[in-house]
Amino acid sequence: MKLKLFENRYQGYVFIYQLLLLAYEINPTIFPKELTLIYLFPLILIERKFIMQNTKILILFSALTLISGLLFFIRDYYANGTLILHFFSLFFIVQCYYHGHIGTKIHKVLIIIYCLFVFIQLARGIDANFILTNRSRNMVSLYLMIFVMFYYIEDYRRNGKIKLWPGLVSMLISLLMIGRGGIIASGLLLFSVSSLKYYFENKIKRLKLIVGSLLLVVALMIFFGSYFIEFMGHSLERFNKMGTVSTQRAFIFHEYMRLLTFDFKNFMFGFPLDDYVFKLFDLNLHNSYLSLHYFLGGFGLIVIFLIFKCLFTRGMLLYRCLLLVLLVRGVSDQIFFFSFNDVIIFYLIFLILKPRPLSVVYK
Secondary structure, X not given: OOOOXXXXXXXXXXXXXXXXXXXXHHOOOOOOOHHHHHHHHHHHHHOHHHHOOOHHHHHHHHHHHXXXXXXXXXXXXXXXXXXXXXXXXXXXXXXXXXXXXXXXXXXXXXXXXXXHHHHHHHHOOOOHHHOOOOOOHHHHHHHHHHHHHHHHHHHHHHHOOOOOHHHHHHHHHHHHHOOHHHHHHHHHHHHHHHHHHHHHOOXXXXXXXXXXXXXXXXXXXXXXXXXXXXXXHHHOHHHHHHOOOOHHHHHHHHHHHHHHHHOXXXXXXXXXXXXXXXXXXXXXXXXXXXXXXXXXXXXXXXXXXXXXXXXXXXXXXXXXXXXXXXXXXXXXXXXOOOOOOHHHHHHHXXXXXXXXXXXXXXX
């Protein structure tokens, strides 16, 4: 029996895109992000008809591209020129996910590849902060969590199922990385999917879920009790030493807000990151929402409006929970708005605001 990884060409597009992105995250020096853009550009030209399948997605990304181009000419110091290509590439991948019937198989492969890489690095004695080049320990757990969320979305869209193992794997890696933001987000993810799985199941399956969870905990304590307690203590030590709030992040946030309220022009169009605070921290705002304002100024409220509309839309409980976890994770690091990670944010936005049945598959 032949094992077929791709059921349609869009799965192939997405899989190669995710592999290129993963290579970039592992070592941006050897695999620069420009490789991903070079890969996507000819696909966008080839798949012109496919791109036009959803005019609402096209309108949103066209508007973001137009605003980026406009602000590029208004501001003196601005990185928005590259966003024109960036939005166009994001737009294509979001369309592939939304219309292309991607499925779980490629994401399961990506989770396995990434976990093997992390475990091999740890076995070699590599410090968690150096597993990814120029990335902190928090980023290691983040990228796995995004792969896990894609798996949850595709499994639910295609099969109507919620499995616990991806959330457990994400939680394990987060604990191994000892990153506070990753532990909080992965814990929230695991709690969300566990609660929803319990909510959607019948009484017999609910009872099995509770009994199975209790037996697992008891087995862990009996056979690995001392190691488990030591492992948990080691994983949570940064909370004990540093608490949940970073002094550096709070300092950057307060300085940004001070500059933001100083001048209406700053609020409307953003401002150059030439303040000493941002130079001190290598222009890393450590907050995705400050990054959103930096790139789009007051126009970023368009994205915020869409997000709030999603959170208060009835139904779509799984998608809304996943979006909420991502939003919480974005508070402590500059990981969204705008980066390649935004694909999952916009994918969830369109799934919530305009649910699409999978009866039509583009092959």
